[in-house]
Amino acid sequence: MLEREIERSFVKHVAALGGVAEKFTSPGRRSVPDRIVSLPGGVIIFVELKRPGGKATELQLRDHDRRRAMGFDVRVI
Numbered sequence: 001m002l003e004r005e006i007e008r009s010f011v012k013h014v015a016a017l018g019g020v021a022e023k024f025t026s027p028g029r030r031s032v033p034d035r036i037v038s039l040p041g042g043v044i045i046f047v048e049l050k051r052p053g054g055k056a057t058e059l060q061l062r063d064h065d066r067r068r069a070m071g072f073d074v075r076v077i
Contacts, residue, residue: 031059
């Protein structure tokens, strides 16, 4: 299963919950989470999507830790 297929399915599931899962890119900065998920009630979650057996890189984990230290919810799915 390709990561883009997982992303497509994930976006549909989030939409079914009444939310949006927007692609997140940051020019000049690598290893940011794949999606910013906005859910009803003001919930925002940064999401890194991986195919089965995939793992976040060291740079991604560092970015996740930085965001968590600021109080953000970051998930690797």
